[in-house]
Amino acid sequence: MKSIELYGHPVTTYYQVGLAMLGLCKQNYYISKSDIKTFAQAAMHDGLSYGQQFSVDTGAVAALALTCMQQESYQPANTIRNAAIKLLMKIFCAKDTQGIIGNIYSTGLAMQALIANDQLVPSEVWNRSNTLQEVLREIDAGAFTNAILASQILPPIQGKTYLDVDKLTCNWAVDTHVKSILQMDNLREITVTYTVIYGLLCSPSCSHYICLTVPKGTRLLQIMRLAQEKDQRFFRFTEKTTSLGPFITSIGGIDGSENDRTYWQFLNGSVPIPMGVAQYKPSNGENIIARLSKY
Ligand code: B12
Incomplete structure (x- = not known):
């Protein structure tokens, strides 16, 4: 947070700041109003971009953190809500006609942000099954064999998000779609x-x-x-x-x-x-x- 104040950017990236905020909030730790304002300001003023382009992954993690803060009544409430709405709109606008949000590897995090806010983004507005179908097709094609990438896409396939992480019993079935398909290369x-x-x-x-x-x-x-x-x-x-x-x-x-x-x-x-x-x-x-x- 100090680095943002001094140099205008975090030591790492806003993605990691978002993850940290989410982790702190989920554990109900204190986060100061001024840190929340700094974070929300980055969301409001297009800070969550790499180069010129809005980073859907970063926006989605930040939106999840802000949603958690809303649920846990962190303050200042209006600042948190406005920043969350702004991010959700940007995430939604990054959706293409097939349902992919950003690219296939940001879609899982984006889905999580939208699912966690389904009162703001109801099913009449976002056709979730459209997106899900694309994701399942890519999983079958072997796009998610890496554990990190799989961990971002698995929760929304089950209709869950990182906000549910402390409410899960760990006995739910592993999705049969998550499998690697060895692709046969011909030698052309x-x-x-x-x-x-x-x-x-x-x-x-x-x-x-x-x-x-x-x-x-x-x-x-x-x-x-x-x-x-x-x-x-x-x-x-x-x-x-x-x-x-x-x-x-x-x-x-x-x-x-x-x-x-x-x-x-x-x-x-x-x-x-x-x-x-x-x-x-x-x-x-x-x-x-x-x-x-x-x-
Ligand atoms: C921040 C970020 C970057 C930053 C990292 C610098 C930094 N100091 O943080 C920069 C801008 C350098 C970057 C570069 C790239 N990135 Co990047 N990046 C991310 C992002 C948004 C967050 C990662 C993070 O902080 N995780 C949290 C921390 C705690 O975990 P970590 O394991 O320590 O994270 C490290 C690794 O993720 C690594 N890293 C970041 N990107 C990539 C990409 C690859 C291929 C590898 C091996 C490692 C790697 O840097 C992180 C910080 O040290 C993710 C989004 C996501 N959905 O995961 C995309 C993401 C991981 N990146 C991606 C891609 C494609 C790239 C590039 C290949 C883009 C390009 N066309 O050049 C390059 C890497 C090129 C190379 N030199 O090998 C994809 C990976 C998809 C995949 N199938 O593997 C993601 C998922 C974004 C997306 N939706 O497309 N990235």
Whole structure:
């Protein structure tokens, strides 16, 4: 909270501030009015964004925290309510015609925020089964084999949210939809261009690319390893193991930095890839770009 006051952003991210607020509230800990105001203000003034874009995941966790505060009568009540409503509207507006909210990996948290506020977002407004159908289809396709990602999507499939976490008996059946489907890759080859852009303000001269032909279904991480073997200087990279899998920390000797709030972002053309490099399988002809970016 001090960092937000001093520098305008948290030490970590608003996602983690939201999780912390939710945890404190669920345990009925004291949270000062001024901390609540600071948090609500970020929600009211578009603080919960990465780059220019509203982060649905972050908004949803914040909305759950604010909903908990409403239920537990934290003060100032009006500030909490207004911020929650603003976030719920933004989350709802991020829904596409198929029911996905943000992207498939933010949909679980977004569903939780909407379910926890079903008096504000009734079934006539949000067709929950539409969203659920899409989610179940993606689960069957193997999109949720990671435990962290599964833990975000499981509660809303059962109509529950993180706010119910202290009311559950742990004997409810494990959903049969949560299973991994091994996908058979056929061995047709694809060609992928892999480009690394080394700076934030960077002319074409500080980027390097390589074209690689690999079997269809090869994951981006393997393609990066191949590029690294072929050209150590520009394509060597380091990774750190996280609960979600490998997170890329440096490319070509240049590190992302929590202090400078930079990271290696991965794009297919101009669109950020919706998953990590160990999960993502490029299609034929894709131009995968790794770019040092700000968050
Ligand atoms: C904050 C955040 C980031 C921050 C993390 C920096 C920081 N100092 O916190 C930044 C902006 C750097 C980031 C980057 C990316 N992220 Co991100 N991120 C999140 C977010 C909103 C919250 C994570 C968190 O704080 N969890 C709580 C803490 C307590 O748990 P934790 O385990 O310590 O969290 C760490 C990891 O989650 C890690 N991390 C964050 N994102 C990613 C992504 C991958 C692939 C990995 C392996 C690790 C990782 O950083 C966190 C802090 O250290 C989640 C949303 C969600 N639904 O989970 C998305 C999320 C995890 N990210 C996602 C993605 C896709 C990415 C990128 C691949 C985007 C891109 N196209 O470049 C990159 C990673 C590229 C790389 N270098 O390998 C997806 C992952 C989907 C999947 N199938 O795995 C999520 C679920 C968002 C979404 N809905 O699409 N991210």
